[in-house]
Amino acid sequence: MKTFEPSFFDTQNFISEKKEFNYLPAESHNTCHVAFNVTDNFIMMAGVACVSVLENNKDMSFVFHIFTDGYSKDSQEKINELAKQWQCTCILYQLNMTPFEDFHIKVARFSRITYARIYMPKVLKGLTRRFLYMDADTACMTSLKELFALDLGGAPMAAISEDPHSVEYRSAHLKLKSGKYFNDGVMLIDVEEWERQHITEQAFSYQCEPKQRFLGQSQDVLNLVFDGQNCFFPSYFVALGGGEQDKEESLIVHWTGRDKPWNMVLYEADRKWRVYNALSPWDTITNILPIKKPENYHDFRLWGQYQQRHGNTWGHIVGLFWYSWLRMRYKLKI
Numbered sequence: 001m002k003t004f005e006p007s008f009f010d011t012q013n014f015i016s017e018k019k020e021f022n023y024l025p026a027e028s029h030n031t032c033h034v035a036f037n038v039t040d041n042f043i044m045m046a047g048v049a050c051v052s053v054l055e056n057n058k059d060m061s062f063v064f065h066i067f068t069d070g071y072s073k074d075s076q077e078k079i080n081e082l083a084k085q086w087q088c089t090c091i092l093y094q095l096n097m098t099p100f101e102d103f104h105i106k107v108a109r110f111s112r113i114t115y116a117r118i119y120m121p122k123v124l125k126g127l128t129r130r131f132l133y134m135d136a137d138t139a140c141m142t143s144l145k146e147l148f149a150l151d152l153g154g155a156p157m158a159a160i161s162e163d164p165h166s167v168e169y170r171s172a173h174l175k176l177k178s179g180k181y182f183n184d185g186v187m188l189i190d191v192e193e194w195e196r197q198h199i200t201e202q203a204f205s206y207q208c209e210p211k212q213r214f215l216g217q218s219q220d221v222l223n224l225v226f227d228g229q230n231c232f233f234p235s236y237f238v239a240l241g242g243g244e245q246d247k248e249e250s251l252i253v254h255w256t257g258r259d260k261p262w263n264m265v266l267y268e269a270d271r272k273w274r275v276y277n278a279l280s281p282w283d284t285i286t287n288i289l290p291i292k293k294p295e296n297y298h299d300f301r302l303w304g305q306y307q308q309r310h311g312n313t314w315g316h317i318v319g320l321f322w323y324s325w326l327r328m329r330y331k332l333k334i
Contacts, residue, residue, distance in 0.1 A: 001206070001209075002206075002208050004205075009204075011122060014095055014099055015096070016094050017092075017093070018091065018093050019091070019092045020090075020091045021079060021080045021083040021084070023083045025061075025087060030059070031061040032057075032060055032061070032131075032144070032148055033062070033063045033124060034053060034064050034131065034133075035067065035131055036134060036136055037114060037115075037120075038066065038067075039068065039113055040068060040072055043071060043078070043079070043136075044280075045136035045137060046066055047281065048139070048280050049134055050062075050090070050280075051276045052141070052273070054088060055140075055276060056144070057145075062088045063128075064090045065093065066090065067113070067116040067117075067120065067123075069113045076092065078282055079092060082280065082281050085281065097112060097113070100113075102208050103221075104209065105211070110217065114218045115217070115221075118203040118204070118218060118222065119200055120189070121189055121191045122195070128191065129191060129192065130190050131188075131191065132186070132188055132189075133184075133188075135185035137255040137256075138252055139252070139261075139272065139276060140251065140252055141253055144251060150231070152231045154193065155229065156196075156197050156199055157189050157199070157231065158230060158233055159183060159186065159188075160237060160254075162181050162183050167179070167181040170215055174215075174220060174223060177228075178227050179228070180227075182226075183256065184218055184219040185240075199225055199226075203221050206221045236249050237250070237251050238251065239252070239253045242254070242256065242261070242269060243267025243270045246267065246269045253269045259299070261273035262285050263287075263291070264287070264288065264289055264303055266302070266303065289303060290303060290322075296326060297327040297329075297330050298327075300320075300323040300326060304322075
């Protein structure tokens, strides 16, 4: 296990730049804090998630904390526009990624920015008692008052359990004594308790461990730290699997896996995401079918299967055709 001097976790070692766009009215009340960690390519998705929160919680005030490894001028301007339009506060944090470099990466296309969620409480501890962390591929579907008021029972964090198959497989791989396993894409964090139990320090101790020990990234590390001692959300708080699993009662939909609402629209939750996208400062995505690029071949398989389940035989055939053609092009790199 890797060890650190206490000064290693000082914020000046982690935050290289901070820009605040504050349009929150002076008389604001019921202010809640929401945080994201994203690369520049996903700032737009995080912005749409912010709009979904704002649209469904107009009786509350919000501060959004966006942690990134870098951002473009356009992203900065759009974030400022969002804050101004919605009368909220948005804070951009550019992280020094050097302290994260010894965390493992399971898939080359992934970024170590995912580990920023482990460090966030140290930045926010002077600003709020608790905050909601959300992945960029999420959307709020209704009021979050019940979620923010959740009794954590003394735990530093609450999250949703993964599906039973994933829990069994992943907890066994990590050798978790509890047999429990949560998804870290949506977490309600009690900052004081997180700090008291030194969760960040415990998580960083898993740096330099062989990547074969893990199936995921930050999620596996946090499950090793908590081993079931976190609070678990009621099942309707978060729908994993995106629109397919949402029964239109979820507080938050999380598009885990490859099926994303900016790629295609299959379910009501996908349609709602497009509504929030249209309300945001970013360009409105209008494609209903996946874009015909080789790397999107798997989306056409999902689209075809959806058409088959809904009795559209021709749509199923079209989906299979594009799946096969684009997959061949992808494998042949043409």
